[in-house]
Amino acid sequence: MANRGGMNQGELMKQIQAMQAKLAQAQQKLEETVIEASAGGGAVAVTMNARPELKSITVQAEVVDPDDVEMLQDLIMAAMNEALEKVRAGQMQQLAGLAGGLNIPGLTG
Numbered sequence: 001m002a003n004r005g006g007m008n009q010g011e012l013m014k015q016i017q018a019m020q021a022k023l024a025q026a027q028q029k030l031e032e033t034v035i036e037a038s039a040g041g042g043a044v045a046v047t048m049n050a051r052p053e054l055k056s057i058t059v060q061a062e063v064v065d066p067d068d069v070e071m072l073q074d075l076i077m078a079a080m081n082e083a084l085e086k087v088r089a090g091q092m093q094q095l096a097g098l099a100g101g102l103n104i105p106g107l108t109g
Contacts, residue, residue: 026094033090037082044075052087054080 033050
């Protein structure tokens with residue numbers, strides 16, 4: 001018996017299982033993807049995976065000024081936000097690829 005999308009239940013289950021496998025692969029890729037970003041001309045640099053999970057923060061000694069802690073905080077925040085934006089962009093690209101793999105009306109294009 002076909003559903004309104006013209007696909008029978010067996011075909012739908014196969015597509016769902018294939019998508020689950022692709023999702024597992026995408027999650028593994030997120031763990032392995034390394035994102036780097038910096039601020040202040042490299043004065044502060046961060047490294048994270050695309051999960052996102054922070055892996056390291058590097059701060060150059062010359063930007064550590066006890067009289068201007070706000071500048072250091074701003075640099076850290078700028079580097080983190082840049083890295084997170086890169087993560088979001090990569091995640092959206094992967095999700096778009098996954099959704100395109102299903103031929104279900106309403107989920108694609």
